[in-house]
Amino acid sequence: MSTAAPSTAAPSTAYERLKTRFARIATLGEAQAMLHWDAAAMMPPGGAESRGEQLATLAGLSHELLVAPVMAEELAAATAEGEWDAANLELMRHAHARATALPGALVEATARANAACETVWREARAASDFARVQPYLAEVVRLQRENAAALSAATGLAPYDALMEGYQRGIGAADVAPIFAAYETFLAEALPRAEEIQARRPAPIALRGPFPVPAQKALCHEMAGRVGLDFAHARLDESLHPFCGGIPTDVRITTRYTEESLAQALLGVLHETGHALYERGLPAHHARQPVGEAAGMAAHESQSLIIEMQAARSDAFLGFLGGRLAEGFGGETAAYAPENLARLWRRVERGFIRVDADELTYPAHVILRFRLEQALIGGELAVADLPGAWNEGFSRLLGMGPPDDARGCLQDIHWHDGAFGYFPSYTLGAMAAAQLMRAARAAVPGLDEALAKGDFAPLTGWLREKVHGQGSRLGFQDLLRAATGKPLDPSDFMAHLNDRYLTD
Amino acid sequence: MSTAAPSTAAPSTAYERLKTRFARIATLGEAQAMLHWDAAAMMPPGGAESRGEQLATLAGLSHELLVAPVMAEELAAATAEGEWDAANLELMRHAHARATALPGALVEATARANAACETVWREARAASDFARVQPYLAEVVRLQRENAAALSAATGLAPYDALMEGYQRGIGAADVAPIFAAYETFLAEALPRAEEIQARRPAPIALRGPFPVPAQKALCHEMAGRVGLDFAHARLDESLHPFCGGIPTDVRITTRYTEESLAQALLGVLHETGHALYERGLPAHHARQPVGEAAGMAAHESQSLIIEMQAARSDAFLGFLGGRLAEGFGGETAAYAPENLARLWRRVERGFIRVDADELTYPAHVILRFRLEQALIGGELAVADLPGAWNEGFSRLLGMGPPDDARGCLQDIHWHDGAFGYFPSYTLGAMAAAQLMRAARAAVPGLDEALAKGDFAPLTGWLREKVHGQGSRLGFQDLLRAATGKPLDPSDFMAHLNDRYLTD
Incomplete structure (x- = not known):
């Protein structure tokens, strides 16, 4: 030593x-x-x-x-x-x-x-x-x-x-508020339309378990490896709340297995692997220096979501994954068809719980919290009035009121652990992920063809150069500008949602 | 937090x-x-x-x-x-x-x-x-x-x-040298006699594997629990070299499993559990103070050996354990008879490797190292001359020369990691374990009857009061004096060896 x-x-x-x-x-x-x-x-x-x-x-x-x-x-x-x-x-x-x-x-x-x-x-x-x-x-x-x-x-x-600023340097409320307002307007029209289109499609066939936990573990390790995680510098374990921890040379991701569900552990591992690749790809010669760290929480979330939401739920990869799942778990073949996996794992559904939300409604959960926490910090909202404000705001955004506070303002740990100003990162990350994916597709030939073979290397190679290897040299907007030619532009996210949920 | x-x-x-x-x-x-x-x-x-x-x-x-x-x-x-x-x-x-x-x-x-x-x-x-x-x-x-x-x-x-002093405060070469000299004399006569007695007894019946690792793990957890380890404050995992680590409120022991052998993991876990109980039993109201720590490495080794060597290999406990093993692993019933387990796990055998040595010859390995490291630190022995001095000293103590340095002066990590003055702790610990066991048997009625039922509580309760709970309030000798009425007295260890190996 x-x-x-x-x-x-x-x-x-x-x-x-x-x-x-x-x-x-x-x-x-x-x-x-x-x-x-x-x-x-x-x-x-x-x-x-x-x-x-x-x-x-x-x-x-x-x-x-x-x-x-x-x-x-x-x-x-x-x-x-x-x-x-x-x-x-x-x-x-x-x-x-x-x-x-x-x-x-x-x-x-x-x-x-x-x-x-x-x-x-x-x-x-x-x-x-x-x-x-x-x-x-x-x-x-x-x-x-x-x-x-x-x-x-x-x-x-x-x-x-x-x-x-403590979570994402260089991004303030004035950057976020108009983006969120525009999304609210977009969603008001898009959500009923997505629901209507979805209702017209065949109902998804449920994957029938039980899915033995050892087989799930093997699958999760394999998939994390395919995405690019090197287990000489990483571990995958279990915890109550999945997360990515550790350090760049020894990154530790966790998930949760239940025999009933395959999606929970698998998609969770793909998400955490995205975070892990970011840590692994940080510039080693700036290790332990501020400039060698990740560029913030929104940037980090963009890397988990580009793997989980953009790449792993793409038609291309679902085709590969379906074959692999049918091999590993058997059962009804039709359930593992990529169209069915898409219906299962790209399903829009209004719900009260943020962490269970689909990618179309997720921003609504964030928008609500962003507005409420601004009001709490600004002193315009008293803590005593939080449940009422929550329920009212939720109803306005998603058209239904939480039946209780457990499914309302008590659901997240963040505020109760002193994290104010963090929530916007989730949606900024989702938007940046769509923008980066679009740029990667334009820059890297054969990206989807590779995903269709279970090969993430063309995508992750580009991310390593454009995002991971940049450390904190650039702020969030400059990072996006250098990688995609423009600062954060929510229209790429909306175009992605349009393709996925709003096109017949 | x-x-x-x-x-x-x-x-x-x-x-x-x-x-x-x-x-x-x-x-x-x-x-x-x-x-x-x-x-x-x-x-x-x-x-x-x-x-x-x-x-x-x-x-x-x-x-x-x-x-x-x-x-x-x-x-x-x-x-x-x-x-x-x-x-x-x-x-x-x-x-x-x-x-x-x-x-x-x-x-x-x-x-x-x-x-x-x-x-x-x-x-x-x-x-x-x-x-x-x-x-x-x-x-x-x-x-x-x-x-x-x-x-x-x-x-x-x-x-x-x-x-x-860095390993066991208050104990110097002058305390150890005469004890070791006496042991050398004792061993010269005792070892051939033990071998002769052993040769006259029936040959032990080997335990026939394979022993499935999951079943071994369950057994090791059960046995550590029986000895008194509380898994709300402990873990048992695997590592290449078994050890006891962690802290008093969160103690971490490890072992190594192979399908071929049951004894390696099981006896190893019993040993580390002895260490773990010491840590767990340290006085909580002196936590994080020097006086709240364990009383040194010899004291620590006494606690692992009193569990592994004194209690777990006693006739009383082997009777209980044999039944439990027969239940868990089946096979030939005679192999799990306590007399047979005693023949297997209390077998005297001259060997070159310290960590594989039986309790009769183990001190010879320590005596050799004690003398050589004194000479190295004193400057009387050059490092270049170490292999020759090792082989000569080993032959004098155990009547045979190592075939190579891997089985000679290269076998232990200690010196190669800068640990000089540590080795005596192993034998001081073995001697203290025998002395404490004798005192515990005298003080606690029904100690062996309890062990015969797999119950360590009478023994560990006494140890908690007399050793664990004392922290570092007393030095090694005073700790023994308070617990047993006398400072370190090798005759208890020799009496134990006499009972176990030298009595027909």
């Missing part, structure tokens, strides 16, 4: 010294990532309290290293040449500015309030009892408003934008 | 502040323990390099926190009342003195040399080619001598004793 920093020759410039400092912070972040994964995938319940201490201690040390006075001195003195180094230094300053904007006591109070609220939320959701979590959520919102104000003062951004 | 240190009310005394500082260092140690476990049990090979950085960074930060100037000031100022707190403060001073004795450059050079040597050793052992590792091992020894000198200067101990 080698030690973190060379001791013989001290780095000679302020920028080189900063790189060493940031690498150390990033290495602590790696340790945290592995411990988070373990907590979700491996840890026995009795380890939870100690794990909380470990993660808090590592987070505290990282914060101390980031806000240390010497860091400000070095950042003031440093200069960097070349595009990557210049971007890296800017990202260092950005991280430092955000970290120093928040007083330690506020950071700590926020962590405590989030943890307390999350715990109570689990009970409240199970009991569909908003009143139980309301005072905790009110405290979380109060502290998020303080955080937003402090970050706003330091960055010059509006308070809610300052929170958004 | 709560943060590590309370921020509102600062601890009011130097000792209280030290407790907070040491808890933080211990929490970093917990993170390292989990990452070590993951590296052995879960990590894909591609994660190794990053993991090395993570562990080195955490070790570096821990060291910085321990040697920080403020630590010396607080230690100088602190006072503690009560037995536990006084012991804790002394252990803090001890840890600080050892850490500050070693210059950072030496710590780093040692870590690098150990890592380099360990890597080359794996190839050298596979090829049975000592020459390949010799220069690397020479560098490791050179640096260990420097470490020993620095620790000696700071502690007043002799250099080799200063290394030993």
Whole structure:
């Protein structure tokens, strides 16, 4: 094992010294990532309290290293040449500015309030009892408003934008609001039409289980491998909530298996594999530097969705997959026909739960949350009034009211864990995925022909060059501009939806 | 998740502040323990390099926190009342003195040399080619001598004793040498006699596999549970080299399964469960304090061996186990008779490999290493002369010479990873296990009757009170004195061997 920093020759410039400092912070972040994964995938319940201490201690040390006075001195003195180094230094300053904007006591109070609220939320959701979590959520919102104000003062951004920036740098409410408004208009017409077209088509034939879990596991490993995951640098395990964790050289994805359903684990693994490929493809020679990280949560979601929604649910790949599933699980042949898989896995259905939503209605779930969280942070909406506002907004968007708060404002962990400004990333990612897929199809000949053979390499090769390998050199809009010739343009997503759901 | 240190009310005394500082260092140690476990049990090979950085960074930060100037000031100022707190403060001073004795450059050079040597050793052992590792091992020894000198200067101990102290505080070569000399004399007579007695008994009937791995796993989980491991705070997984890792609230043991052998995994799990119970039973209200840790490596080994060697291989438990194995795996009934299991699993056999040795000859392997490592650290033995000295010493102890260095001085990782002064712990632990078992049998009525029903509770309850719950309040000798009425007394071990191997 080698030690973190060379001791013989001290780095000679302020920028080189900063790189060493940031690498150390990033290495602590790696340790945290592995411990988070373990907590979700491996840890026995009795380890939870100690794990909380470990993660808090590592987070505290990282914060101390980031806000240390010497860091400000070095950042003031440093200069960097070349595009990557210049971007890296800017990202260092950005991280430092955000970290120093928040007083330690506020950071700590926020962590405590989030943890307390999350715990109570689990009970409240199970009991569909908003009143139980309301005072905790009110405290979380109060502290998020303080955080937003402090970050706003330091960055010059509006308070809610300052929170958004923590998830996707360079994107604010003003970028998102008109896109979401246009989508709402589009959906009002598109949804009934999609439902009508779907109703005229033959009903899908259900895949008949049981699907033995060992066979599903083998299939999921095989498919993740086909998409491009190298298991010398990755694991696939199980957890209650599927996720992609770990670090670029050792990425850990999880899923959940049930004997009754094949789609849940399989499509989930394809989604997480998209995230994993992004991490694996980050520029290795900028590892542990801010510029070597992924370009934000919307960019990340674009990579999971381009695999899961764009490529894996394409006619081309469903043709390949159907054959493979029929081989592996047998049963009725007609059920595995690509047209039937398309009817099953590209089905539009209004529902109350975001994570179960199809790609046409999913943005409505996000739009609702985006508006409500802006109002909560802006102070126009009181936490006590959240259930009513939720139900009203949901009805306006999807034409039906949730029967209870468990299927309404209690369904997501995000707010109850202090994450405000995150939700837009899901839909920005879906839109970027469509835009990138369209550009990839134009740039890479034979992309769909390859997918029809179960070969993702033409697509992922292009993504590696245009997205993964770019790290955080470019912001979200510039990344899209360099890859597709234009900033985020929702019309590619709408064209994709039009092809898939609105064409007879 | 709560943060590590309370921020509102600062601890009011130097000792209280030290407790907070040491808890933080211990929490970093917990993170390292989990990452070590993951590296052995879960990590894909591609994660190794990053993991090395993570562990080195955490070790570096821990060291910085321990040697920080403020630590010396607080230690100088602190006072503690009560037995536990006084012991804790002394252990803090001890840890600080050892850490500050070693210059950072030496710590780093040692870590690098150990890592380099360990890597080359794996190839050298596979090829049975000592020459390949010799220069690397020479560098490791050179640096260990420097470490020993620095620790000696700071502690007043002799250099080799200063290394030993890192594994078992309070035990030096002068404590061990006469015990080992006496054992050598004992063995010269006992070994041929045991072999002769054994030869007169019926030959053991081999257990006939294959033993399906899933059934072995279920059995190992059941047996670990019977011994007292609570899987709400523990996991049992697989790794190449079985070990006990993790932390007291989340202990992680591993084993290795092969279809051909039942004993390897099962007895290994019983051994690691002994270690695990020690960790689980450490005093929770001194968690993350030096006094709350296990009392050293010899004490730790006593707890694995009292379960594996003393209790699990007792006539009483073998009777229970035989029935359980016959149920689980079927086959020839006579093979599972307790007398036959005893013949199989209490068999004396001269061999070249320490880890495969029976409990009678095992100390000979340790005695050889103890003498050689003293000579290496003392400078009386050059690394180039190690294979010859090994083979000569081995022949003198066990009457046969290793056919090659892979079965000689290349077999163990310890020296090649910089661990000098560790080996005596194995035999001190075996002796302590016998002494504790004798005391437990005297103190706890019905201990063997319980084992005969597969019930370890009477034994482990006594161990929890007398050993586990004592943490590091007492040194090795005082711990034994309090538990058994006398310091380490090898005659209990010899009496045990006499009963088991030397009585017709």
